[in-house]
Amino acid sequence: MSRTLYSLIFILCMPLVLLRLLYRARKAPAYARRWHERFAFGGDLxxxxxxxxxxxxxxxIASAPLVRQLMQRYPELPITISCMTPTGSEQIRKLFDDKVGHVYLPYDLPGLQRRFINRLQPRIGIIMETELWPNLVHEAKAAGVPMVLANARLSERSARGYRRISWLVEPMFAALDWVAVQTxxxxxRFKRLGVKEESxxxxxxxxxxxQPDPHAREQAAQLRSSWGERPVWIAASTHAGEDEQVLAAHKQVLVSxxxxxxxxxxxxxxxxxxxAELxxxxxxxxxRRSSGxxxxxxxxxxxxxxxxxxxxxxxxxxxAFVGGSLVATGGHNYLEPAAxxxxxxxGPHRYNFAEISELLEGAGALRQVRDAKTLAAAVVKWLEQPAEAHRAGAAGQTVVQDNQGALERLLHGIAQQLK
Incomplete structure (x- = not known):
């Protein structure tokens, strides 16, 4: 009954969903393409x-090591990767070219998800992190497809949101065959939402x-050498409202x-x-990088x-400054610069990577700032004290190395579900 109500609400909201898609297409034209895939037609399945x-x-990006290992271990099984955004689609094609199938995931309506599953007929479904949809999970289970939630993460903030609609999500979480959770x-949090402890x-x-790509490191060395000996800092994965603070910080950095x-x-x-205009x-x-x-x-x-x-x-x-953290986005992957x-x-908003950022902060590899002024001070301190910056970077690398092994544990669990 709860899923039926959810589906009805989803149907009533579809005009707004499509209008939002059109609105996003104004800034990112790729949103206006491949609409048929969002209704479970076409796609490279x-x-x-x-x-x-x-x-x-x-x-x-997070799925890439997993997918590469799956390709090596199960060469007889074709792989299809679904996503929801044009940028995700572009990234998948850049990572794997045509070695994998690729499609947009349909909207979460029973008929669309049923058609998608029937066309794909997967041996197993692996969902990265926490991108769960009630009808998707239900239709996969009805078709006998084992469902795995891989590299699962759930902040306290997200858990509170799920608890507000527990009537809808608890059956979905309980239906998962196996969850590989991060912490x-x-x-x-997953257990309170219905995931079985034994699963x-x-x-x-x-x-x-x-594992940093040696080719990318080599490309970076060539690019960096063309800039001379000047010190360089990066503000990565920044969001609206954050670029202004970063640029204000850079003005202060340039003073010192x-x-x-x-x-x-x-x-x-x-x-x-x-x-660029800012x-x-x-x-x-x-x-601009694109200018060459x-x-x-x-x-x-x-x-x-x-x-x-x-x-x-x-x-x-x-x-490295990791964006999405001076605005309330929750931060992005701190392990990329750490590796x-x-x-x-x-910045202070790092709830998406709370445990990871705390590990790095505890090791002395990460500093938290609150605004442009404190960001500039942190950048200047590390640029002017390279030995201390090197020690902090080495501490971050040690954190990464000491916590490796999750991929192998995940692959073992997937193998059990494929038996």
Whole structure:
């Protein structure tokens, strides 16, 4: 009954959903394409194999080591990866080209999810992190498809939201066959929402199993060498309302370190142009990555307006600020700069990666700031004290290495479900 009510509400809201899609297409035209896939038609499906759902860019990147291992261990099983956003789609194609199938996940209506599952006929469904939909899980279970929640995370804030609609989500959580959860605290939250204790294992985060790409490191070294000996800091995955604070901080950094270069990487490509306009309005000489131009010694900002190059751009920097944390977005993946040995700065909003950021902070690899002034002070301190910055970066690398192994535990659990 609860799922029927949910489906009815979803149907009534579909005009608003489609209007929102059109609105988003104004800034990101890719949202206006491939609509048929959102209604379970078309798409590059590879039936009879492994289905992985990675909602957007972050989940797609996190799933990459898992997908590569699945390709090696089960070469007879085709893999299809679904997502929800054009940026996620672009990232999947960049990571895997045509080695995997790829499609947008349909809207969560019973008929659409049923048609999707019937067309795909997966041996197993693997959902990255917490991208769960009631009708999706129900239709997969009705078709006898084992459902795994991989690298599962659930902040206290998200758990409170789920508890408000417990009448809807508890049957969904209870239907999961296996949950590979990142931490003990998150396991308790999942249990309160209906996940069976015997169907859950604390595996840690597969994001710790990140292995920096040597080719990206080499590319970064070439790019960095063209900039000379100047100090470089990066503000990565920034959001609206955050770029202004980062640029204000960079102005203060330049007072103490006049030759400093900022790499600014907005989280969403539809904001690349607006970020460039903010830089220009701030009176800072700018070079865009997409232009292919060489950074001159007078340039003060390098805009990372490209997709799939974040790790390469991190590798160009001496200090990393992780965005989504000076605004109430919850932070992004702190392990990417940590794996590269960079000292890390974060704003106060880091609830999406609370446990990971606390580990790094406890090791001395991460500093928290609250605004442009404290951000500038943290950047200057590490740029002017490279030995201390190196120690902090090395501590972060140690945290990453000490917590690896989640990927192997996840693969073992998936193997049990495929038997």
């Amino acid at each position: 590879r039936p009879g194999g492994i289905w992985v759902h990675a909602v957007s860019v972050g989940e797609a 003990q605290a998150e396991a308790l 859950m294992l604390i595996t840690g985060s597969i994001k710790f199993d990140l 370190v006049p030759e400093a270069l900022l790499i600014l990487v907005p989280r969403h490509p539809e904001r690349f142009n607006s970020a 830089v220009e309005a701030a009176g800072m000489p700018l070079v 131009a060489i950074v001159a010694h007078t340039d003060q900002v390098f805009l990372g307006d490209s997709m799939g190059e974040l790790m390469m751009l991190y590798s160009c920097a001496d200090v 590269l040995g960079l000292p890390i700065i974060s």
